Amino acid sequence: MFLEVVNLDGILAIHKEVGMTSHDVVFKLRKILKTKKVGHTGTLDPEVSGVLPICIGKATRVSDYVMESGKTYKAEVTIGVSTTTEDQTGDIVEEKNVNENTWSTDDIRSTINKLEGEIEQIPPMYSAVKVNGKKLYEYARQNIEVERPVRKVFINSIELISEISYDNQTCKFEIEVECGKGTYIRTLATQIGELLGFPAHMSHLIRLKSGGFSLEQAIKLDELRQIVEQDKLQDVLLPLEYGLNGLEKTTINDEEIVKRIQNGQKIEKQLIADHQFEGIFVVWYGNKAIAIMDTYEKNNALYKPKKVFL
Numbered sequence: 001m002f003l004e005v006v007n008l009d010g011i012l013a014i015h016k017e018v019g020m021t022s023h024d025v026v027f028k029l030r031k032i033l034k035t036k037k038v039g040h041t042g043t044l045d046p047e048v049s050g051v052l053p054i055c056i057g058k059a060t061r062v063s064d065y066v067m068e069s070g071k072t073y074k075a076e077v078t079i080g081v082s083t084t085t086e087d088q089t090g091d092i093v094e095e096k097n098v099n100e101n102t103w104s105t106d107d108i109r110s111t112i113n114k115l116e117g118e119i120e121q122i123p124p125m126y127s128a129v130k131v132n133g134k135k136l137y138e139y140a141r142q143n144i145e146v147e148r149p150v151r152k153v154f155i156n157s158i159e160l161i162s163e164i165s166y167d168n169q170t171c172k173f174e175i176e177v178e179c180g181k182g183t184y185i186r187t188l189a190t191q192i193g194e195l196l197g198f199p200a201h202m203s204h205l206i207r208l209k210s211g212g213f214s215l216e217q218a219i220k221l222d223e224l225r226q227i228v229e230q231d232k233l234q235d236v237l238l239p240l241e242y243g244l245n246g247l248e249k250t251t252i253n254d255e256e257i258v259k260r261i262q263n264g265q266k267i268e269k270q271l272i273a274d275h276q277f278e279g280i281f282v283v284w285y286g287n288k289a290i291a292i293m294d295t296y297e298k299n300n301a302l303y304k305p306k307k308v309f310l
Contacts, residue, residue, distance in 0.1 A: 008033060008035050008056055008057050008233075008237075009056060009057035009058040009059050009239075009240065010056055010057070010059050010237035010238050010239055010240060011053055011054065011055055011056070011059050011062075011066070011211075011213075011237070011238045011239075011240060011242050011243050012029075012053070012054045012056065012219065012224070012236065012237060012238070013051055013052075013053055013054075013213035013214075013217045013218040013219065013238070014029070014051070014052045014053070014054050014218055014219060014220075014221065014224070015049070015050070015051060015052075015215065015218035015219060015220045016044050016048075016049055016050060016051075016052040017049050017220060017221075018046070018047055018048070018049045019046055019047075020046060021043070021046050022040045022042075022043040022044050022052060023040075023043075025040060025052060025054065025221070026038050026039065026040055026054070028221055029054060029056075029221070029224075032221070032224060032225055032228055033056065033228065033233075035056065035057065037056060037057050037060055038054060038055070038056050038060075039054070039055050039060045039063050040052055040053075040054055040055075040063075041053045041054070041055060041063050041066040041067045041210065041211055041243075042067045042181075042210070044207060045087075045205075047087070047088070047089055047205075048205045048206065048207065049206050049207070050073070050205075050206045050207025050208065050210070050215060050218075051207050051208065051209060051210050051213050051214065051215045051217070051218040052207070052210065052218075053066050053210055053211040053213050053243070055240070055243065056237070058240060058309070059239075059240035059243060061240070061307055061309070062240050062243040062244055062307075063243070065243055065244055065246065065247060065292070066210075066211035066212075066243040066246075067181060067211070068181055068246065069181075069210070069211040069212055069245075069246040070156060070178060070179065070180055070181075070209075070246070071178075071179060071180075071181075071183075071207060071209060071210045071211075072176065072177065072178045072179075072207070072208040072209035072210075073176070073177045073179070073185050073205060073206065073207050073208060074161070074174060074175070074176050074177075074205070074206050074208055075174065075175055075176075075177065075185050075188075075189060075202050075204065075205045075206075076172060076173070076174050076202070076203045076204035076205075077172065077173055077174070077175060077189045077192055077193075077200060077201075077202060077203070078170050078171070078172050078189075078200060078201055078202075078203040079098055079170060079171040079172075079192070079193055079196060079198050079199075079200045080095060080096055080097060080098040080169060080170035080171060080198055080199065080200070081094070081095050081170055081199055081200070081201060082094045082095075082190065082193065082199030082200060082201055083201045085124060085186070085201075086124045086184075086186035086187055086189065086190050086201055086202060087186045087189075087201055087202045087203070087205070088201065088202070088203045088204065090201070093199070094199040095199065096198050096199055097169040098166065098169060098170055098171040098198060099166060099169065100166050102171070102198075103171075103196065105160070105164055107196075108160060108164060108173065108196070109160050111192060111195045111196055112158050112159070112160055112175060112192060113158070114195060115155055115158055115188065115191060115192065115195075116155050116156075116157060116158055117154065117155060118152055118153070118154050118155075119152070119153060119154075119155060119191070120150050120151070120152055120153075121150070121151055121152075121153055121183070121184055121187045121188070121191070122148050122149075122150055122151075122187070123136060123148050123149070123151065123184060123187070124136070124184060124186060124187055131146050131147070131148065131149070132146075136148065151182060153179065153180055153181075153182050153183040153184075154179065154180040154183075155177065155178075155179050155180075155183065155188070156178040156179060156180070157176075157177070157178045158175055158176070158177045158178075158188075159175060159176050159177075160173060160174075160175055161174050161175060161176045162174035172203065175192075176208070178209075185202055185205055186201065186202035186205070188202075189201055189202035190202075211243060211246070212242060212243075212245040212246060213242075219236055224236070240289070240309065241288070241289045244282050244289055244292070247280060247281055247282050247292070248277055248279075248281040248282070249281055249282040249283070249284055249289075250272060250273045250277075250281060250282075250283060250284070251283075251284040251285070252272065252283055252284070252285060253285070254271070257271055257272070258285050258290060261283060261290060261291045261293075261305050261308065262290065262291075262308055262310060264305055264308065265305075266296050266299070266302040266303065266304045266305075267293075267302065267303050267304075268301060268302060268303075269295075269301055269302065269303055272293070272303055277293075277295075277303075279294070280292055280293065280294045280306060281293055281294075285310075288309070288310060289309055290308065290309055290310045291305045291306070291307060291308045291309060291310075292305070292306045292307045293305055293306065294306050
């Protein structure tokens with residue numbers, strides 16, 4: 001039986017540890033916080049650690065927008081071996097010996113730079129992408145190969161951040177990647193290998209940033225238990241507005257317009273801002289976000305509320 005906590009609304013930046021699924025984190029948080037309304041903002045594989053923003057209470061309404069925000073990862077790439085899962089957990093598919101004379105550091109750096117901007121990726125067979133209503137990893141476990149949809153993703157930046165090491169006829173190095181939604185870093189590792197002409201896989205991954213939250217802000221579950229026991233949850237629980245930081249915003253001061261928005265009414269564009277917004281945006285009143293707005297599809301001169309918060 002869950003005990004609902006009054007006014008438990010906001011976002012927590014959780015440091016998910018290796019060995020846990022994102023659903024495990026949600027399950028444990030429901031117990032720690034004694035509330036049902038808890039949702040994550042996109043999954044992290046069990047073998048991946050890093051920041052996982054969690055929306056609680058009314059903040060679950062902005063989880064989609066947190067998921068849309070960019071992410072930053074630190075990954076180790078191993079050149080010379082490819083695997084079934086494109087990471088260190090899979091079976092070896094192909095091996096090709098690498099030595100210190102194969103490339104220079106500049107060769108690897110220039111190769112990595114070719115993957116900046118919009119690129120195409122084919123999701124790994126061991127992934128949760130659905131084809132014909134079934135997840136790809138379900139096909140993979142049955143040894144069924146299916147045609148996977150090509151998707152476009154955006155790599156804001158990719159940088160070599162370590163020395164290049166050679167061991168056991170493989171080459172390893174670390175990269176830092178800032179990317180948009182839907183990017184598979186393990187697939188990115190295999191793409192680096194393809195450009196170099198060698199099999200490759202991602203051998204380690206940690207998420208440094210997600211939804212505007214950094215790993216430095218993130219709290220491990222054991223730490224959170226202590227914080228809750230000390231009745232200091234409000235010190236780390238951030239308001240739902242933090243989940244909207246990636247959206248454009250405007251502030252209004254007219255109480256009548258605020259009431260109209262709160263009632264779900266459409267508003268003339270010139271009453272909201274002196275310029276037109278291309279997509280969705282947030283309307284603030286004082287220090288609170290009151291709604292996410294968008295252009296009304298039936299009348300281009302109006303904005304309509306998509307979600308109202310107050």
